[in-house]
Amino acid sequence: MLLAGKRVVITGASRGIGRAIALGCARHGADVMLGHSGRSSADDILTLRHQIEVLGRKVADQAGDIGDPDTGAALIAMAVEQLGGVDVFISNAGICPFHAFLDMPQETYYRTVNTNLNGAYFAVQAAARQMQQQGEGGAIIAVSSISALVGGGMQTHYTPTKAGLLSLMQSCAIALGPLGIRCNALLPGTIETDINREDLADPHKRSTMQNRIPLGRLGQPEDLVGPAVFLASDLARYVTGASLLVDGGMYVNLQ
Structure with a gap:
């Protein structure tokens, strides 16, 4: 119960990594605010809410396009209303809509940047303002990617956003440290989620990716739970400005 009594807000919580982390936080005693896009399956959200409620934790959710700069503030306001505040x-x-560089549609580029980086920036800002008002510090975690450190031919619009999230956490660690707010980044490797399911359906591509990973398997969303809970908890009370690779050793094997 590393997060007992803490109030956690997470975006992209309906599926994949976000869903796993939300449930993992609840299992460690946190009340959880689930941010998700309006395109999320209602059944997915209802099932997740039920799973959290069965654990005896408070849970609320709100739909919204995180690419809209006002969505983050609305999500934080709802968390204050429903949970009483925000600690994490x-x-x-x-x-990550894979696309070649030379004919990248502007709409695809801007949608990716707005969702992954711009929206995240203003959501982090809203969370930090609430934590400042509460006066008890807090923890902010950005799910970046190994793609913040390596290139991808079909990800020229995506990798800069993940590098931006890593840099944002480093700068926020400095800006918010005096307020007792810790800011860290998680850098997942190849995790099997909806984002890459079609890409990994190619047997050759899947085998190639697995062979790059020293632990010999692709990651699962649940592999991010332990690292996220650690960074959110008081066990990491002196950890800020850090980046934690969760990639089965893939990055070091690429060097």
Whole structure:
């Protein structure tokens, strides 16, 4: 129960990594505010809410496009209304519509940047303002990616956003440290989620990716739970400005 009594807000909570982390936080005693896009399945959200309620924790959810700069503030306001405050904010929402560089549509580029970086920026800002008002510090975690450190030919619009999230956490660690707010980044490797399911359906591509990973398997959303809970908890009370690779050793194997 590393997060007993804490109030956690997480974006992109309906599926994949966000869903796993939300449930993991609840299992460690946190009340949870679920941010999700309006495109999320109602059944997915209802099931997740039920799973959290069965654990005896408070849960609320709110739909909204995180690419809209006002969505983050609305989500934080709802968390204050429903949970009484915010102790942990996890910026997880993201998209990766694979596309070649030379004919990248402007709409695809801007949608990716607005969702992954711009929306995250203003959501982090809203969470930090609430934590400042509460006066008890807090923890902010951005789910970046190994793509913040390596390139991808079909991800020229995506990798800069993940590098931006990593840099944002480093700068926020400095800006918010005096307020007792810790800011850290998680850098997942290849995790099987809806984002890459079609890409990994190619047997050759899947085998190639697995062979790059020293632990010999692709990651699962649940592999992010332990690292996220650690960074959100008081066990990490002297950890800020850090980046934690959760990639099965893939990054070091690429060097």
